[in-house]
Structures are given as structure tokens and as C-alpha cells.
Amino acid sequence: MAPPTWGQTQNSRSQEAERLLEQGIKLTQQQEYQQAIQIFQQGLTIARQLKDQKIEATALLGLGFNYDALGEKQKALDFYNQALPLWRAVGDRTGEARTLNNIGLVYNALGEKQKALDFYNQALPLRRAVGDRSGVATTLNNIAGVYDTLGEKQKALDYLNQALPLIQAVGDRSGVATTLNNIGAVYDALGEKQKALDFYNQALPIRRAVGDRTGVATTLNNIGAVYDVLGEKQKALDFYNQALPLIRAVGDRTGEARTLNNIGLVYDDLGEKQKALDYLNQALPLWRAVGDRSGEATTLNNIGAVYDDLGEKQKALDFYNQSLPLIRAVGNRTGEARTLNNIGGVYNALGEKQKALDFYNQSLPLSRAVGDHTGVAATLNNIGGVYNALGEKQKALDFYNQSLPLSRAVGDRAGETITLGNIGVLFQSTNRPTEAITNLEQSLKISLEMRRGLQRENRQNFLQQNGWSATALVDVLINQKKYAEAFEWVNLFTTADLADYTRLINAKVANLEAQKAIDDWSTKNQQLESLRQQLQNNRSESLPQQIRQLEAQVYSEAENISRRFPEVAELFETTPADIKNLTSSIPAGTVIVQPVLLTNARDIPKNVAFFIFTKGQLSVIKKSIDPTEFNKLVADYLKQVQDDSDANFTETGSKLYDILIRPVEDKIKTLSPKQLSIIATGQLRHLPFETLYDSKTDQFLIQKYPVNYLTRISNNSLKSPGVQNTVPGKPQAVLAFGNPVPRDPQNLPGAEIEVTKIKEILPDSEVYINKEATLEKFRSQALRFSFLHLATHGCFQTEDCKQVNLKNNTLLFADKTLDIANAALLGLQGTQLITLSACQTAVDTNSNDVGITGVAYIFERAGAKAVMASLWAVDDEATRELMVDFYQNLKQGMTKGEALQKAKLKLIADHRHPFYWSPFVLIGDAR
Numbered sequence: 001m002a003p004p005t006w007g008q009t010q011n012s013r014s015q016e017a018e019r020l021l022e023q024g025i026k027l028t029q030q031q032e033y034q035q036a037i038q039i040f041q042q043g044l045t046i047a048r049q050l051k052d053q054k055i056e057a058t059a060l061l062g063l064g065f066n067y068d069a070l071g072e073k074q075k076a077l078d079f080y081n082q083a084l085p086l087w088r089a090v091g092d093r094t095g096e097a098r099t100l101n102n103i104g105l106v107y108n109a110l111g112e113k114q115k116a117l118d119f120y121n122q123a124l125p126l127r128r129a130v131g132d133r134s135g136v137a138t139t140l141n142n143i144a145g146v147y148d149t150l151g152e153k154q155k156a157l158d159y160l161n162q163a164l165p166l167i168q169a170v171g172d173r174s175g176v177a178t179t180l181n182n183i184g185a186v187y188d189a190l191g192e193k194q195k196a197l198d199f200y201n202q203a204l205p206i207r208r209a210v211g212d213r214t215g216v217a218t219t220l221n222n223i224g225a226v227y228d229v230l231g232e233k234q235k236a237l238d239f240y241n242q243a244l245p246l247i248r249a250v251g252d253r254t255g256e257a258r259t260l261n262n263i264g265l266v267y268d269d270l271g272e273k274q275k276a277l278d279y280l281n282q283a284l285p286l287w288r289a290v291g292d293r294s295g296e297a298t299t300l301n302n303i304g305a306v307y308d309d310l311g312e313k314q315k316a317l318d319f320y321n322q323s324l325p326l327i328r329a330v331g332n333r334t335g336e337a338r339t340l341n342n343i344g345g346v347y348n349a350l351g352e353k354q355k356a357l358d359f360y361n362q363s364l365p366l367s368r369a370v371g372d373h374t375g376v377a378a379t380l381n382n383i384g385g386v387y388n389a390l391g392e393k394q395k396a397l398d399f400y401n402q403s404l405p406l407s408r409a410v411g412d413r414a415g416e417t418i419t420l421g422n423i424g425v426l427f428q429s430t431n432r433p434t435e436a437i438t439n440l441e442q443s444l445k446i447s448l449e450m451r452r453g454l455q456r457e458n459r460q461n462f463l464q465q466n467g468w469s470a471t472a473l474v475d476v477l478i479n480q481k482k483y484a485e486a487f488e489w490v491n492l493f494t495t496a497d498l499a500d501y502t503r504l505i506n507a508k509v510a511n512l513e514a515q516k517a518i519d520d521w522s523t524k525n526q527q528l529e530s531l532r533q534q535l536q537n538n539r540s541e542s543l544p545q546q547i548r549q550l551e552a553q554v555y556s557e558a559e560n561i562s563r564r565f566p567e568v569a570e571l572f573e574t575t576p577a578d579i580k581n582l583t584s585s586i587p588a589g590t591v592i593v594q595p596v597l598l599t600n601a602r603d604i605p606k607n608v609a610f611f612i613f614t615k616g617q618l619s620v621i622k623k624s625i626d627p628t629e630f631n632k633l634v635a636d637y638l639k640q641v642q643d644d645s646d647a648n649f650t651e652t653g654s655k656l657y658d659i660l661i662r663p664v665e666d667k668i669k670t671l672s673p674k675q676l677s678i679i680a681t682g683q684l685r686h687l688p689f690e691t692l693y694d695s696k697t698d699q700f701l702i703q704k705y706p707v708n709y710l711t712r713i714s715n716n717s718l719k720s721p722g723v724q725n726t727v728p729g730k731p732q733a734v735l736a737f738g739n740p741v742p743r744d745p746q747n748l749p750g751a752e753i754e755v756t757k758i759k760e761i762l763p764d765s766e767v768y769i770n771k772e773a774t775l776e777k778f779r780s781q782a783l784r785f786s787f788l789h790l791a792t793h794g795c796f797q798t799e800d801c802k803q804v805n806l807k808n809n810t811l812l813f814a815d816k817t818l819d820i821a822n823a824a825l826l827g828l829q830g831t832q833l834i835t836l837s838a839c840q841t842a843v844d845t846n847s848n849d850v851g852i853t854g855v856a857y858i859f860e861r862a863g864a865k866a867v868m869a870s871l872w873a874v875d876d877e878a879t880r881e882l883m884v885d886f887y888q889n890l891k892q893g894m895t896k897g898e899a900l901q902k903a904k905l906k907l908i909a910d911h912r913h914p915f916y917w918s919p920f921v922l923i924g925d926a927r
Helices: 010-029 033-050 053-069 073-090 093-109 113-129 133-149 153-169 173-189 193-209 213-229 233-249 253-269 273-290 293-309 313-329 333-349 353-369 373-389 393-409 413-429 433-452 456-465 468-479 483-504 512-534 542-564 566-572 579-583 627-641 649-660 662-671 682-686 749-761 775-784 820-826 851-861 876-891 896-910
Strands: 590-598 607-614 617-624 675-678 707-709 735-738 766-769 787-791 810-812 817-819 833-837 866-870 920-924
Touching: 010 033, 010 053, 033 053, 053 073, 053 093, 073 093, 093 113, 093 133, 113 133, 133 153, 133 173, 153 173, 173 193, 173 213, 193 213, 213 233, 213 253, 233 253, 253 273, 253 293, 273 293, 293 313, 293 333, 313 333, 333 353, 333 373, 353 373, 373 393, 373 413, 393 413, 413 433, 413 468, 433 468, 468 483, 468 590, 468 607, 483 590, 483 607, 483 617, 512 542, 590 662, 590 682, 607 662, 617 662, 627 649, 627 682, 649 662, 707 896, 735 749, 735 775, 749 766, 749 787, 749 876, 766 775, 775 787, 775 820, 787 876, 817 820, 820 851, 833 876, 851 866, 851 920, 866 896, 876 896, 896 920
Parallel strands: 590 675, 675 707, 707 920, 735 766, 735 787, 787 833, 833 866
Antiparallel strands: 590 607, 607 617, 810 817, 866 920
């Protein structure tokens, strides 16, 4: 034989190839897949030159594995299929078994489950024959994975339980962790969530100990998914967000796609639809890149579900119909059942009830076959909904009653709340009010419990998305003339919304002792969360007991703080306030009206309910409305009153008057109020009720009554002003600040004139302008005055106010800005009125944000009896006129409500358009 022509001996070239293979294996273990591919390619070239079939097969196996890890499944198959005959030729059964197993993995990922099983079942006897216990355990694990996907959960458990002792015996900790994780996944699918968590929590510390970042991320993801189903959405997000950077760091695109998909689902449940779409649309191209058709189909289905919720039914159908053939092709029967269920949901919403039933009835046996109890419960609930809509109430109830125990068995609290709500509405429609109330209250209590576990920024959306059962409950209670109980729920939701806003900006409370109690409670609550996190890694028997003891302390202290400091009870959302107690606090001569839109509940008439309060009394009037028409009227009107060139405001305003005032007008007249107080919630918060126009008398509401607003009914907002040295509402002096930064874009020259005029009206006032108008000066002087006037920029909206260069929820002073979260630290306990002139609040016509009501709530909690502020950016000259007249009226002894009414009436005579006179509103005590 002629010597090799490349200048090295055959033996040294063989050693070089082996060194390259070792290097490639190390790089693979370090998850440096691209570098590993380059090294294996070099080894392959040498092996082929040497015609060494064993080295060639090893290099091909390494290439296949790395291409598989990168998601290039077809390339991986090509290399494995080249390696297989070589292993057989050299009689290496270990290499042959490993390659057969890996081919099975590729087919499994491609959704070809039967093919995957065929290859695993070829690998298994070979691994047993060579005594490779670790390999036997791996293949058993993989076979279990296929049976799990095919819905044969018990078969999957049998294989996993064969694998676990084998892998423990060989000391393969990574394999032990994988098997524990997989057993957890089967119990998860069977609805045994606590059992699933137990196995995941055994797997997680092992995966961390062996440095398996991919495995750690997978298990974190799985734990997140359990908490998601249990309704603990915040916990789910926390685990997903721990998993995501780990997965990205190791370049696991499949895992990244799965995690992005899961995060998207949580945001969907929280009502943050755009955020959900953002995450799902990041996941979709990743699934496609790695060739995972099952994952792609799942995400397409989930995107469809978001569009479904947004009311874009055709778009939803398009995505469902892209998902269905893919999910069938890969044999994912669970996914197929869920997609069929979702398509049924679209047809149901479109009124095609029979078509909906056809799809639900295709879905149901599939969900049952794969043991998907959550899916079975959801479909049974949906079938019940169709029969309910068709008027077959008993049939509907039968399906709801099949669904409910299944949801409870698998711990699906969201599903349980929906079904309970549906049962409640059904009982309401069949004139069984007692059962309706029981089921709706159970549904709401679970929703509120789930909400308590969420972070501040997610709570409001969750409340809005899950409020339909509250609407149904309020409706049935009103029908039963249980007005006080109905209002307790209304007030709870009104207050919870405001408390969420307080949490969102981390607002303090005025009572320093109460604030300290809250801070101490928060520290303990953080300790509790820390212990819960430790439980994921620490299996000690004492830790769960420690957590339970601290939980009991935390919950008990929340109750104690609520009892000691009633003004902070709302933050803990304890028992609803007693309505008799509240109504006794209403000032004589004041009528309070809270319109509540009962339009978002299923299968009940669409109404607006007016809760009307006077001292010691509550009555309710209902009026039916068309929600679509009403929403358009409100949106149009909010645009018209902010545009002084739009003369259509009277026409729209008169229609809104007929809906929102006319039904209660006679009742109001008989009560002869000196002050009309409105509690406006949701989209009505931005509506200036005083502008509503009575076409019969050619009058705005403000021309009939002084109008003010209340954030909600509470003992804090209505308590008596107490003993005063001066007449309540009649100021001797005002502390006024104006134009603290006389430079564009923050310059307000009109504000200087405004505060100077106040000094002329009330000479004992103190006025600070320009660089004198500092926050420090305000802090030191505010305690001396019961009337405070800030003619400065404020930004009270969710976004920063870029046009005046201010951060959101801040007030401008000469030296610094005030974060309104710290309003309680200003010493406002003796403040009768704080006027925020020239401030900005976004008025989004489609928004349910708390807006200026939330700001007033913050200042009210800080001690101020009332806040006067603007709903939108105000005309400078009209503002100055209004403020001057307001203070002159106060000086004459008028109440705050009367003083503002008379000032507005004067402006109406000069500027009839509400743009000029309506944006300033009084929120709080009008006395």
C-alpha cells in the first residue's frame, strides 16, 4: 500500500480524529452547538479519508445530535441515517441503540409518534442486551413521552416508573431529574396538580446541582404551568420569567418558544390582549424555525383565542383553521380537541348554535380519550351554554353539573368560576334567585381570591375581565329588592379598582402608625414569598410548617390592621362595609347617585342600575339600554365636549341625559337636594355629568343642582368635618403656588395672575410663584392652611406627559416634582380643599382607567376632604375666570359645591360650550 499523501502516519491521523471527537463532545455538553458541528465535521472528513467506520459513525452521530439541538430536524435525520448502517457494519450495538433512540426523538418532535415508537422499540432490547441501564432508562423515558402525548397516561407512568429505579441505580442525577420531571408532567395532565408539583420540586434542585440549564428552565416552565391552571397567575409569570433567560442563554429555541407561548397565555387570562399577542407572535416563528409543528399549531390556536376574545371572530377562525390540520398531522389529540372546542366557541358567538354543537361534540370524546379533564370540563361547560341559549335549561344544567366537579378535581379555579357563574345566570333566568345568588357569590369569591395573588399592574385588568358574574349577581339582588347586598358588591368592586390604582403607584397613607403597620405587614408578606420560593429547592419537612405558620400570621395581621385603621381596610379587601352605617354618614341635603352599567353579563337583560342614596336611605331604579349605542354616545360626547368647534354636544348630551338622568329625575326632585353627588365608575369616570343637557327645559344639569363627584361611598369619604374654628367651606386664607418653572414647555404665565387674584380676594393668603414655589415650602406651609391651590403642571395619566416634560403621576414644583404616591406625607389631614389647576389627565374615550378619580382618591386617603381638578387640558383665561369667581363665592359663605356651580353658571353665560366651563370638577366633600 502506498503511504498516505498528507504527510502524517495513519495512526497519528486516527488520534487526531479521536481528539476532535472528544472536543466536539465537550462543546456539545457545553451547548456550543455551532462550534461542535465544525469540530465534528473536521473529524468526519478525517474518518472518511482513513475509511474508519467507527470514527465516522461517531462523528455522524455528533452532527445529528447538534443539528437536532438547533432545531434542524431533517439535517439531524440525514446524519443519523448515515450513522446507523455504519454502527451495524462494525457490530457496535451501543452506538446502534443510541442512534435508533435519537432517530425516535426526531420523529417524536416532528409529530410522527408511531414512527418514534418504532425506533424506540428497536433501541430498547439492544440497550438491555449490552447492559446499558442508563440507556434503557432514557429510552423508557422517551417511550413514556409518546404515550403521554397520545393520551395513554397510565401507560406513560408505567414506563417512567420502570425507568426511575434504573437511572437512580447508575447514579445518573441528570437522568433522575428528567424522569422526575416527566412523572410530574403526567400527574399534571391527569389533573393531580399537587402531585405534579411534588415531582417537579424534586427535579428542580437536582437539575440546578448538575448545571443542566435547559432542564432547570423546562422544570421552571412546568411549575409555572401548574400555578397557571391553579389560578395563581402571578406565581406562574414569576416561574416563566425565571425560565426565559436561562432558555435563551443555552440557545434552546424550542424551550424559548414554549415559554413565550406560556407567558402569552397568562397575559391573555389577565386581559392584557396586546401583550399576549406580542409574546405569542414571538413564539410562532421559533416553532417554525425548529420544525415543531405541534408547538406551531398550539400557538396558532392560542393566537386565535386572543382574537376570539377581542371579538375578531373571523380572524380567530383563520388561526384555528391553520392550527387544526397541523395538530392532526402530528397526532396531538389534546391539541386537536382544544382547537375543535375553540372553533365551536366562534360559531356559538356567531349564533350558529348547531355548528357549535357539532364541533363541541367532536372535541369531547377526544378530550376524554386523552384524559384531559380540564378540556372535558371546558367543553361540557360550552355545550351547556349552547343548550342554555337554545332555551333547553335542564339540558344546560346537566352539562354544567358534569363540568363543575371536573374543574374542581383538577384544580382549575378559572374554569370553576366560569361554570359557577353560568349556573348562577341559568338559575336567574329560570326564576330560582336563591340558587342564582349562591352560585354567583361562590364564583365571585374565587375570582377575588385569585386576584389577590396578582401583582399590582395585573389586578385591574383581571377585575374587568372577570366582572361579568358580579354584574349578574348585582342584577339578581336588585330584582329581589336586596338593594343593600347588591350595593355591597358594587362598592367592593368600585373600591377594589381604586385600591388597585393605589397599589399601582405604591401610595402611602396619611396615618403614620397605619403606614408603619402596612410596611411591617409587607415585610412579613415578602418573607412569606421568599419561603415559598425556597420550597422549590428545599425539601425539608419543617419548611412547609414554617410557611403555614407565617401564612396564618400574615392573614391575621391584615385583618387586625383593617380593624385598627379602617381607612386602609380597602387595601386588604376585607369584608364589604355595612351599607346602613355608610348611608347614616351622608350629609343632610345631599343626594348621591351611582349609575352602574349592567351590560357585560351573559344572558341577562342589559340595564343601567341607579343606586340613589340619601341620609339613611337607599333606593334603586333600573333602565334598559343598548350597550353598543350607549358606548358610542359616551365616546362621541367625550370628543365633543373637548372640542369647542363641535356644536353637536347638545344633541348627544340630551341623549345621555335621557339615559343617565331622566330615569332618576323625579326621585331626585322629591328629595330636593342642595347637592347632587355622582359616583362614576369605568368609562363613566371621564364623563362631566353636569354638562348633560335637558332638551325639555333647555338646561344643563349644573343649572339645576350643584354637582360634585365621590370616589366611592366610605366612612372615610363621608365623615363629618368635625369642629371647625371657621365656617366649613369659607376660607380666611389660601396657600397658593403658581407657575413654578417659568420656562417652556412648563411656563404658565396665566397661573401667576390666577394666584395673585386669590390673594386680592383673600388678603391673608400666602402666594408663592416661580422659584419660590418649591415643594419644601409647600410641605412646611401646608399644615397652616385648610385651602391649598396649586396652579402648576401635573401629569395624572398612565403615560408620561411629554409635551410638558413630566413623569406620570407627578406634580411640578420649582425645586423638584412630587410623586403623588407620597401625598400622605404632606400633612393634609386638615385640608378642606386642594385645587390642582392646569394639570393634565388623559381622557381616552374607550378607557376604564381611574384617571382623575384615582388622583382624588390618593389625596383623600392622605387627609384632604376634597380635590378640584380638570378632566382635560383647560383654556387658560376661562380657568382664571372660574377660579377667581369660585374663591369670591367661597368668601361669601357658599359651600364648595355651590361656589363651583355659581362660577360655572357665570361662564356658561359667556361661553356656552362645555369645553370652557366643565372640565374642572369637585371630587369629595362639597360642604
